[in-house]
Amino acid sequence: MGLILAGGQARRMGGGDKPLLRLGGRTLLERVVERLAPQCGAGLALSANGDPARFSGFPGPVLPDPLPDQPGPLAGILAGLEHAAAQGVARVVSVSGDAPFLPGDLVARLEAAGSEAGIALAASGERQHYTIALWPTALRGALRDYLERGERRVGGFIARHGAAVASWPAEPVDPFLNINTPADLAAAEALDRG
Numbered sequence: 001m002g003l004i005l006a007g008g009q010a011r012r013m014g015g016g017d018k019p020l021l022r023l024g025g026r027t028l029l030e031r032v033v034e035r036l037a038p039q040c041g042a043g044l045a046l047s048a049n050g051d052p053a054r055f056s057g058f059p060g061p062v063l064p065d066p067l068p069d070q071p072g073p074l075a076g077i078l079a080g081l082e083h084a085a086a087q088g089v090a091r092v093v094s095v096s097g098d099a100p101f102l103p104g105d106l107v108a109r110l111e112a113a114g115s116e117a118g119i120a121l122a123a124s125g126e127r128q129h130y131t132i133a134l135w136p137t138a139l140r141g142a143l144r145d146y147l148e149r150g151e152r153r154v155g156g157f158i159a160r161h162g163a164a165v166a167s168w169p170a171e172p173v174d175p176f177l178n179i180n181t182p183a184d185l186a187a188a189e190a191l192d193r194g
């Protein structure tokens with residue numbers, strides 16, 4: 001199952017839903033769905049809080065964070081793992097909803113790198129992306145305990161559970177480039193025009 005994380009506050013962008021920003025005539029979310037859907041036989045889910053109607057075109061459930069007082073990407077990942085486990089799905093690939101150039105072999109390579117019980121992270125060269133990763137749903141109990149203890153660092157959870165890494169070249173275009181600021185969006189527009 002593919003899980004698109006869209007529950008962040010987009011402070012560096014000035015607020016709002018970054019996945020609904022447009023790049024080259026389509027929203028970032030439409031671009032992420034276009035990249036990810038063909039790779040995910042078990043379908044997609046979107047992790048986002050607030051009114052789900054603003055994502056009405058999304059082809060899957062919109063999952064609110066299970067621990068609203070505990071923001072951060074791990075809360076969204078927990079929502080995805082619990083949803084997937086309820087559907088009998090063993091592994092979830094999370095991606096950021098602001099990464100419009102995801103590689104077409106993302107899921108296959110993460111699945112090859114990961115194990116039944118282990119997390120697998122995507123990397124651009126040496127740079128690891130903690131929110132673009134394969135997560136066994138079996139870790140959902142440990143993740144809920146971690147968050148309920150008041151922890152929220154993704155790297156801290158991964159360090160406890162080990163992680164394999166699948167790496168893609170960062171050049172000429174980083175396939176995990178994500179949009180954090182208006183300047184990033186302008187740069188992505190220039191890249192998209194090629």
Ligand SMILES: Nc1nc2c(ncn2[C@@H]2O[C@H](COP(=O)(O)OP(=O)(O)OP(=O)(O)O)[C@@H](O)[C@H]2O)c(=O)[nH]1
Binds near residue numbers: 011012070075076096
């Ligand atoms: N579900 C969920 N996703 C989150 C949360 N916080 C961040 N994310 C997602 O995790 C990914 C990385 O988020 P960040 O870069 O830390 O935060 P951001 O909202 O994108 O941007 P800034 O507020 O500018 O840091 C993005 O896809 C976010 O949508 C949260 O509290 N809940």
